[in-house]
Amino acid sequence: MAITSVKNLKEFSTANERFEGAHLLCPGCAHSMIVRELMNCSDDNLVIAANTGCLEVSTAVYPYTAWDTSWIHIGFENAATAASGAEAMYKARKRKGTLKNPDAPVKFVAFGGDGSTYDIGFQWLNGAVERGHDFTYICLDNEVYANTGGQRSSSTPIGSSSTTAPAGRVSYGEKQNKKDMMSIMAASGAKYVAQVSPNKWKNMAQVFQKSLATEGPCYINAISACCTEWKFDPKDTIHISDLATDSLVFPLYEIVDGHELNINYRPKNIIPVRDYLGSQGRFKHLFKPQFEHVLNEWQTRVDAQWDYLQRREAARV
Amino acid sequence: MAEKIELQKVEVWDGNYAASHALRQAQVDVVAAYPITPSTPIVENYGQFVADGYIDGEFVMVESEHAAMSGCVGAAASGGRVATATSSQGFALMVEVLYQASGMRLPIVLNVVNRALASPLNVRGDHSDMYLGRDSGWIQMDAFNAQEAYDMNLCAFRVGEHMDIRLPVMVHQDGFITSHTAQNVNPLSDEEAYKFVGVYNPVEEMLDFSRPVTYGAQTEEDWHYEHKARQHKALMDARPVIESVFAEFQKVSGRQYKRVETYMTEDAEVIIVALGTTVESARVAAKQLREEEGIKAGVVAPRVLRPFPFDAIRDALQNCKAIGAMDRSSPGGALGMLFNEVSAAMYTTSARPVMSNYIYGLGGRDLSINAIKDIYRELQENATAGEITTPVQQFISLRGPKLSFFETRRS
Numbered sequence: 259m260a261i262t263s264v265k266n267l268k269e270f271s272t273a274n275e276r277f278e279g280a281h282l283l284c285p286g287c288a289h290s291m292i293v294r295e296l297m298n299c300s301d302d303n304l305v306i307a308a309n310t311g312c313l314e315v316s317t318a319v320y321p322y323t324a325w326d327t328s329w330i331h332i333g334f335e336n337a338a339t340a341a342s343g344a345e346a347m348y349k350a351r352k353r354k355g356t357l358k359n360p361d362a363p364v365k366f367v368a369f370g371g372d373g374s375t376y377d378i379g380f381q382w383l384n385g386a387v388e389r390g391h392d393f394t395y396i397c398l399d400n401e402v403y404a405n406t407g408g409q410r411s412s413s414t415p416i417g418s419s420s421t422t423a424p425a426g427r428v429s430y431g432e433k434q435n436k437k438d439m440m441s442i443m444a445a446s447g448a449k450y451v452a453q454v455s456p457n458k459w460k461n462m463a464q465v466f467q468k469s470l471a472t473e474g475p476c477y478i479n480a481i482s483a484c485c486t487e488w489k490f491d492p493k494d495t496i497h498i499s500d501l502a503t504d505s506l507v508f509p510l511y512e513i514v515d516g517h518e519l520n521i522n523y524r525p526k527n528i529i530p531v532r533d534y535l536g537s538q539g540r541f542k543h544l545f546k547p548q549f550e551h552v553l554n555e556w557q558t559r560v561d562a563q564w565d566y567l568q569r570r571e572a573a574r575v
Numbered sequence: 576m577a578e579k580i581e582l583q584k585v586e587v588w589d590g591n592y593a594a595s596h597a598l599r600q601a602q603v604d605v606v607a608a609y610p611i612t613p614s615t616p617i618v619e620n621y622g623q624f625v626a627d628g629y630i631d632g633e634f635v636m637v638e639s640e641h642a643a644m645s646g647c648v649g650a651a652a653s654g655g656r657v658a659t660a661t662s663s664q665g666f667a668l669m670v671e672v673l674y675q676a677s678g679m680r681l682p683i684v685l686n687v688v689n690r691a692l693a694s695p696l697n698v699r700g701d702h703s704d705m706y707l708g709r710d711s712g713w714i715q716m717d718a719f720n721a722q723e724a725y726d727m728n729l730c731a732f733r734v735g736e737h738m739d740i741r742l743p744v745m746v747h748q749d750g751f752i753t754s755h756t757a758q759n760v761n762p763l764s765d766e767e768a769y770k771f772v773g774v775y776n777p778v779e780e781m782l783d784f785s786r787p788v789t790y791g792a793q794t795e796e797d798w799h800y801e802h803k804a805r806q807h808k809a810l811m812d813a814r815p816v817i818e819s820v821f822a823e824f825q826k827v828s829g830r831q832y833k834r835v836e837t838y839m840t841e842d843a844e845v846i847i848v849a850l851g852t853t854v855e856s857a858r859v860a861a862k863q864l865r866e867e868e869g870i871k872a873g874v875v876a877p878r879v880l881r882p883f884p885f886d887a888i889r890d891a892l893q894n895c896k897a898i899g900a901m902d903r904s905s906p907g908g909a910l911g912m913l914f915n916e917v918s919a920a921m922y923t924t925s926a927r928p929v930m931s932n933y934i935y936g937l938g939g940r941d942l943s944i945n946a947i948k949d950i951y952r953e954l955q956e957n958a959t960a961g962e963i964t965t966p967v968q969q970f971i972s973l974r975g976p977k978l979s980f981f982e983t984r985r986s
């Protein structure tokens with residue numbers, strides 16, 4: 259049973275299981291929650307491509323695999339292109355009548371970490387979207403190169419300490435603002451883009467279903483709390499995700515056809531950004547007096563972004 | 576179903592056009608490609624054939640060569656016939672994915688129209704890209720002219736898709752001299768060609784959902800070695816398969832190919848080993864020298880560079896006295912690849928022909944028949960002396976002072 263009709267978590271927990279639990283992701287890793295939900299929210303046949311990163315190295319370790327569907331990993335940067343190639347072959351074979359099960363609906367999905375999505379695989383993703391392939395790309399955005407031990411990416415937020423942008427006696431760590439992939443992908447021709455978080459699992463399932471049903475390229479930015487690199491207790495993954503969405507550091511919204519912006523979640527009680535930052539070791543140095551200004555700038559930036567999103571939504575343009 | 580084309584018995588095609596007709600006749604399902612001189616027309620022609628209804632495939636024009644090969648891998652894992660083309664810088668950009676394609680045992684056909692590698696930037700033919708690919712786990716077949724560019728493409732699908740092999744195959748031809756020179760080509764009819772290539776037989780395909788497959792798994796020290804060893808074995812096992820495909824091809828075309836092509840080697844005392852169009856020039860030079868100067872000259876050419884025809888090379892060179900290995904790629908601080916590999920083959924026989932290495936033709940520098948004759952004359956001196964009379968490695972047809980390395984100690 260797919261998640262389509264699922265009303266509550268209990269039903270969800272017994273849903274169609276296509277992503278097996280026997281993998282090597284850290285306990286508490288949000289990657290597995292996102293992937294499992296994507297795979298369980300649809301009954302369609304799935305062809306999945308993955309970039310190199312935590313997900314790939316932990317789920318297909320020969321002679322085992324956690325994937326009860328067709329799956330391919332080529333390299334760090336080219337999952338979107340692998341999906342393009344598979345989708346092109348599907349079209350060619352469907353036309354020629356050489357498919358073994360020609361009537362079965364097939365969806366093409368690519369997963370990448372933020373490293374492969376925002377940085378090294380950006381061109382491959384952008385090319386696949388521009389070409390209009392019918393696939394969904396999901397970025398498992400943990401804001402760091404987790405698989406290789408915590409180097410910065412262009413998704414790493416200001417003030418975060420990573421091994422290649424470390425905080426120290428005189429530095430507060432990352433200096434660059436997180437790249438705005440949502441706008442970039444909307445402007446690149448993605449038919450549907452959305453930001454999701456596993457704590458809002460119903461919204462995530464709806465977004466996944468919408469993107470799979472949309473013809474053409476879709477981009478989903480999934481916030482994926484990483485207990486190892488963000489430095490929090492593995493049992494707190496959903497709690498940290500709640501702080502992320504309720505502080506509006508990660509607003510959940512979608513952009514349809516490149517312009518129509520809808521906010522998908524409005525927290526009843528908006529919490530201060532410093533509560534989110536204070537929950538993770540990667541930001542702990544920001545609470546030293548000399549870096550207080552970074553905390554203040556954070557709040558200002560998040561407020562401005564929320565204001566912008568609301569105005570975009572209201573404008574309906 | 577795609578429209579057929581009524582071909583003439585003899586067509587006037589350049590190497591690129593010949594290769595693209597072979598792709599059309601093989602009814603390749605997906606071509607993912609990116610343009611680069613001198614290989615561009617191959618994929619342009621494929622696109623035109625699709626546009627005109629002569630191929631029922633998908634032409635995916637991607638944003639780089641790395642993506643081109645990545646798209647080919649995704650497509651090939653989805654159970655259909657896949658091909659593309661590239662040269663030089665594009666080939667270099669593909670290299671990461673070449674290893675991934677062969678490691679996943681996907682029978683993709685890649686036309687490599689050989690061209691020099693920058694810097695300095697150069698669009699002309701040499702064999703730098705072909706040499707760069709030689710450890711990538713692909714089968715490499717070399718065409719010396721347009722006819723062979725056509726023939727080797729048809730054979731490449733058969734070899735790579737063979738159930739015991741399942742490996743990707745490169746078909747090489749020389750940039751411009753082959754790719755852009757119109758020559759007489761005798762094609763098969765569409766029916767004959769398609770019958771020879773056959774219907775694609777999918778193995779472990781991603782689009783058969785009754786048997787989900789995982790491609791590109793992680794292996795560390797526990798399994799990586801076994802995978803690589805089996806891959807090497809498949810390459811080695813390709814030798815008899817290539818021979819049987821060539822034999823079958825001879826039946827339908829009348830044209831005979833071997834893993835190592837020999838010319839006037841039976842009684843030859845001096846032999847040049849070369850690749851690409853140089854083989855044809857060397858044949859002309861050898862014939863003339865036999866007539867003009869009585870030098871017993873011959874030519875040996877690996878038709879298949881990988882798997883390296885170590886066995887057939889030995890057989891072909893056993894009885895000669897001196898060998899000139901001609902390498903058209905900057906040797907980068909070593910002896911040329913052909914010199915090293917041919918020497919290694921000869922060292923495992925009791926024969927000890929005198930070996931020397933000639934570097935030539937980089938970046939499209941012309942190689943004249945006279946320059947080849949000079950090489951034969953030097954080889955003849957070596958043969959007569961029973962030892963090397965020149966430096967081991969010489970750069971020929973180079974401007975300015977002579978350049979050579981490794982003076983030999985005489986007895």
Ligand SMILES: Cc1ncc(C[n+]2csc(CCOP(=O)(O)OP(=O)(O)O)c2C)c(N)n1
Pocket residue numbers: 310311312313333334370371372373374375398400401402403404405406411
């Ligand atoms: C071409 C290439 N460059 C570098 C690497 C090393 N590498 C593998 S995974 C990785 C980081 C992955 O980060 P991300 O994409 O964010 O995924 P995560 O592990 O965080 O989920 C790096 C740098 C590689 N495998 N290939």
Ligand code: SF4
Pocket residue numbers: 282283284286287288289312316400404405483484485486487
């Ligand atoms: S390091 Fe982070 S992203 Fe990687 S498996 Fe562990 S929790 Fe997941």
Ligand SMILES: [Mg+2]
Pocket residue numbers: 371372373398399400401402403404
């Ligand atoms: Mg990451």
